[in-house]
Amino acid sequence: MTYSVEAQITNDLTHEEALKILLEAKKNAEKSDVLVNIAIVDAGANLKAFIRMDESFLGSIDVAIKKAKTARYFNIDTGKLGELTQPGGIIYNIELTNGGLVSFPGGLPIKNKDGKIIGAIGVSGGTIDQDRAIATAGAKAIID
Amino acid sequence: MTYSVEAQITNDLTHEEALKILLEAKKNAEKSDVLVNIAIVDAGANLKAFIRMDESFLGSIDVAIKKAKTARYFNIDTGKLGELTQPGGIIYNIELTNGGLVSFPGGLPIKNKDGKIIGAIGVSGGTIDQDRAIATAGAKAIID
Amino acid sequence: MTYSVEAQITNDLTHEEALKILLEAKKNAEKSDVLVNIAIVDAGANLKAFIRMDESFLGSIDVAIKKAKTARYFNIDTGKLGELTQPGGIIYNIELTNGGLVSFPGGLPIKNKDGKIIGAIGVSGGTIDQDRAIATAGAKAIID
Amino acid sequence: MTYSVEAQITNDLTHEEALKILLEAKKNAEKSDVLVNIAIVDAGANLKAFIRMDESFLGSIDVAIKKAKTARYFNIDTGKLGELTQPGGIIYNIELTNGGLVSFPGGLPIKNKDGKIIGAIGVSGGTIDQDRAIATAGAKAIID
Secondary structure (H helix, E strand, O other): OOOOOOOEEEEEOOHHHHHHHHHHHHHHHHHOOOOOEEEEEEOOOOEEEEEEOOOOOOOHHHHHHHHHHHHHHOOOOHHHHHOOOOOOOOOOOHHHOOOOOOOOOOEEEEEOOOOOEEEEEEEEOOOHHHHHHHHHHHHHOOOO | OOOOOOOOOOOOOOHHHHHHHHHHHHHHHHHOOOOOEEEEEEOOOOEEEEEEOOOOOOOHHHHHHHHHHHHHHOOOOHHHHHOOOOOOOOOOOHHHOOOOOOOOOOEEEEEOOOOOEEEEEEEEOOOHHHHHHHHHHHHHOOOO | OOOOOOOEEEEEOOHHHHHHHHHHHHHHHHHOOOOOEEEEEEOOOOEEEEEEOOOOOOOHHHHHHHHHHHHHHOOOOHHHHHHHOOOOOOOOOHHHOOOOOOOOOOEEEEEOOOOOEEEEEEEEOOOHHHHHHHHHHHHHOOOO | OOOOOOOOOOOOOOHHHHHHHHHHHHHHHHHOOOOOEEEEEEOOOOEEEEEEOOOOOOOHHHHHHHHHHHHHHOOOOHHHHHOOOOOOOOOOOHHHOOOOOOOOOOEEEEEOOOOOEEEEEEEEOOOHHHHHHHHHHHHHOOOO
16 A cells, blocks of 8 residues: 655635625625625634624524535535435435534535635525525625 | 343454455445545444545535444444435434434444444445445455 | 635645554554554544544543544644643633543644644543654654 | 513624624734634624634634633623632632633623623634733724
């Protein structure tokens, strides 16, 4: 057996990128008159940035964070994950792992300009369509 | 009532067996180009060995470990367990016990040459069919 | 305010490195006749590899994993952390954070040849001096 | 016994204030070359805003959040709380309550211009003196 002696090079979002994503998502939410919690995790799925808008749901703090973690844990749109976790689905009840996953829309991987995943965003507080739209707007902020 | 004064004889996999299973499962995953997490528990359902392949899902750490534990907790292929846990099933929502079970394929009991269960393996990261195939290849490593 | 648009480049240990460290630590433990659990986490403090030697403490599974996580959480020799967490110490009772930290020897950051931290190792089962020596031997495996 | 039919009037920091405090604390940390995690909770001790600076300790995510919560739970400088929680102290081991408290410096209540507590800030990553100084700078941002 031979071993690689070099660490792999990974890409991780910076706090300035996280802040840019957070503020862009917040601006998008304000424009649409939606009150949300926004969470961003890094490539290691560890919390990097967070904001809760005034009057948004208290219960969405944890939902937003879990959406971001879920999106990075499985490099997936949390809504797409949910299609597989329903009764009869191929990974039914996977939500019970990892201290609790969220499998409805609002969590998205964040990619850099090269298409590499560098973190994830989770949005909670609006409808699932609103949450996903706001997450998408946030994730795009560092690509455009 | 009388009490036995002798401890029961159990059969437990060794760390060398666990390592052999782990590396065989990993080799199988590499051959199939699948990125997985592989966990092995002993007869007591306690973690014995683990490896996470580069770029495999972070969320699969816990899923792989829970698959292995589930397989040993009930001496069952986790995929078979899932047939019983669906809505209307006879053990609906048993996944909520034991700190979280996984009831889709990828977890298998490990048996010795005499057919006695000595531990379990859990694989997560590929499709459920890939996970099960890799777990099967691993479990076989100490029999062939 | 200006923003960086590039993700930061981080260094993360590979599974081959993790395996090399794990086996070297195990060899060192065997040479010293010490029964241990060995855990390795990556740069994101997520479990990467693990092995429990036969007859080693079951309670050391969690201790080894928590030592590795603690060492990476604070980029520190867990024994040095313990000097600061005693009654009257400047970070007394920090062990109660992060789901439980371990603040006695046996956890060490893993560095690459450039001195960059790419993960951490945790060893538990022997005396604290033995655990630290085994962790040190493991961490060195990818530098020598 | 009579009951008030009016809800009590509370004062709660806004997300714009939280953001202002967060960015001011971050600016202060950058000026002092300290890498920290900064957490802000509202009057209900619920997370309102958070940022983790690049290369700061992963273990400080939870410490910063717990410092902020602790400061609001008891309306106290967390360092002052620590003077009471030592062995023999009047509230020895209170850190074990509330899912884990932090009782060393870096957590401070946030007051409005009228001196009313409207939330709290927690900073972790530097020395305890640096953490407290950065928390103080942040908390002041909405008064000056």
